[in-house]
Amino acid sequence: MILKLGGSVITQKEKPLTANLKAIERLSREISEAKVSHLILIHGGGSFGHPLAKQYALKEGYKEKSQLVGFSKTRQAMETLNKLVVDALIRQNVAAVGLQPSAFVVTSSGRISSIEQQPLGKLLEIGLVPVLYGDAVFDFDLGFTILSGDQLAAHLAMQLGASRIILGIDVDGLYTSDPKSDPSAKLIRHVTLQELRNMQHEIEEAKVTDVTRGMLGKILELMPAVEKGIPALIVNAAKPNSIYRALKGEEVTGTTIVKG
Ligand code: ADP
Numbered sequence: 001m002i003l004k005l006g007g008s009v010i011t012q013k014e015k016p017l018t019a020n021l022k023a024i025e026r027l028s029r030e031i032s033e034a035k036v037s038h039l040i041l042i043h044g045g046g047s048f049g050h051p052l053a054k055q056y057a058l059k060e061g062y063k064e065k066s067q068l069v070g071f072s073k074t075r076q077a078m079e080t081l082n083k084l085v086v087d088a089l090i091r092q093n094v095a096a097v098g099l100q101p102s103a104f105v106v107t108s109s110g111r112i113s114s115i116e117q118q119p120l121g122k123l124l125e126i127g128l129v130p131v132l133y134g135d136a137v138f139d140f141d142l143g144f145t146i147l148s149g150d151q152l153a154a155h156l157a158m159q160l161g162a163s164r165i166i167l168g169i170d171v172d173g174l175y176t177s178d179p180k181s182d183p184s185a186k187l188i189r190h191v192t193l194q195e196l197r198n199m200q201h202e203i204e205e206a207k208v209t210d211v212t213r214g215m216l217g218k219i220l221e222l223m224p225a226v227e228k229g230i231p232a233l234i235v236n237a238a239k240p241n242s243i244y245r246a247l248k249g250e251e252v253t254g255t256t257i258v259k260g
Contacts, residue, residue: 004153007046008170009237032092034247041131044149050080063143074136097189101135106139150221168237173255232257
């Protein structure tokens, strides 16, 4: 099973380099109590990764020398956040091990093109819980770029044949529009790939806000994995017990995305 925890849940998004330690501790407890075998945990960057990556335009690739220290700073900030998450998991007796994606994943024009799977596979096999994250990575075409935790989650799910992907964000799931700015937004409880494709056209034609397109980006990353028969579940990780229930396969408020 692949669990991706959004940066908006484990950090305070408006405050640079500030973790939400209470949320991290609670989520670690939920993960510990769920006792899932063969779990890969991936977390986002939130206020540790995004502001630095943006400041140094890392996603666009290597253009000038002044970006290099920005690459270092971003990698280091993600290491710091990863350590906070892994420390909390270990406190809850989870055999967690942080793994640095930039050391075993290389992208081509922003898409994962090469991945050294053996360390991750071995870790899983002996019952450890790898903890990965969205990272500043090396790219064959761009020099470097930003690899999102969402792309990593979907890619690993397909490569390793995951039973499902759980995405924890800070709202209840996928809505008809951004629930934070549109009070009439409705939660979509269940959606198929075909329904999503139709929605995608509507969203693109309506030229709605960047934020919603951000959410669309998340969904687009998940779609190839769902196409391969791996269901995805989006739940509110900021709400106590949602992640626990999702991991246990219990009834939980959220959005289920299935093939058909
Ligand atoms: P992450 O936690 O992975 O960093 P983001 O903050 O990038 O996640 O994306 C989640 C946010 O997307 C939510 O907080 C929500 O405000 C916003 N959002 C925009 N459009 C939608 C939508 N249609 N459904 C759900 N959330 C949406």
